[in-house]
Ligand SMILES: Nc1nc2c(ncn2[C@@H]2O[C@H](COP(=O)(O)OP(=O)(O)OP(=O)(O)O)[C@@H](O)[C@H]2O)c(=O)[nH]1
Ligand SMILES: [Mg+2]
């Protein structure tokens with residue numbers, strides 16, 4: 001006998017429930033957590049390396065880094081902090097709340113001020129999966145082309161901050177910054193858009209923003 | 224790639240809603256264009272995950288709702304071709320009110336005969 005069972009439920013419900021638990025742990029430990037999302041090669045790990053270097057002695061930063069198969073990013077970051085956990089996602093193309101939940105058992109959350117989760121290099125897939133972060137950061141780069149914000153509305157719509165990296169390449173590659181800004185503004189009128197260059201070690205607006213958020217009571221940054 | 228994760232997530236939710244020992248025949252889902260799901264890739268991923276569970280016959284019916292924008296100035300609601308379309312009144316900041324859905328709507332299942340208190344026909348494999 002065949003029957004139809006009505007369900008009408010959000011498919012990401014299970015993930016969202018675990019994300020909620022993560023967020024509670026983060027709040028209890030007073031650690032500000034960001035989910036860093038960007039295309040492969042946009043400079044996520046490079047940004048983290050520079051941040052860890054510049055923020056050393058000012059705030060304590062931990063990292064969870066997702067990678068499909070290797071531990072290379074984890075090794076790069078381990079030169080700057082002891083608090084790195086590498087998660088291999090295998091055939092999954094994004095981190096989910098449960099993977100983050102496992103990863104943070106290996107970190108002394110209460111000893112950290114900021115936790116950065118480097119998501120798997122991908123602009124579509126990680127966006128729908130809440131990890132329990134306080135802020136979602138979308139990283140674009142000049143070498144990807146100026147149409148990427150318009151082509152990836154989900155990320156732009158839900159990001160709390162947008163970064164445009166590799167602006168040192170502007171003299172060499174065609175990239176219309178005003179047009180990119182306009183595309184972003186159509187979709188998201190609230191999130192600041194910051195131009196940075198990790199190669200030139202110019203990421204000040206970003207670190208300032210981060211320090212301001214981390215200094216704030218977590219409840220105000222959380223919904 | 225992306226579709227595989229979605230298929231796995233979907234099956235997790237479906238399993239939690241299945242009556243005991245039932246067999247899955249079909250699932251109806253609504254996935255808005257925001258999730259960037261490619262129908263063909265999604266069907267392929269679905270086939271893979273349900274086959275692993277021992278329900279190779281289970282079908283996936285995908286309903287794709289359109290983008291919906293609403294203008295905060297003139298209240299006009301419309302279905303744009305692309306998500307960055309402007310309102311005809313010239314207002315710049317239309318709000319997204321549809322296209323981001325990701326819902327499991329219903330599942331069709333076959334129940335075992337009443338007196339079949341034995342093993343389910345399709346014990347889950349756990350093999351990758
Ligand atoms: N010119 C230039 N190159 C940069 C900049 N930032 C990063 N890169 C280079 O971009 C390449 C990719 O950087 P990664 O940090 O590995 O990128 P990622 O986003 O972590 O990549 P995945 O983890 O593989 O997704 C490296 O060769 C970096 O040196 C920048 O500001 N300017
Ligand atoms: Mg990386």
Ligand SMILES: [Zn+2]
Nearest residue numbers: 294297310312
């Ligand atoms: Zn209007």
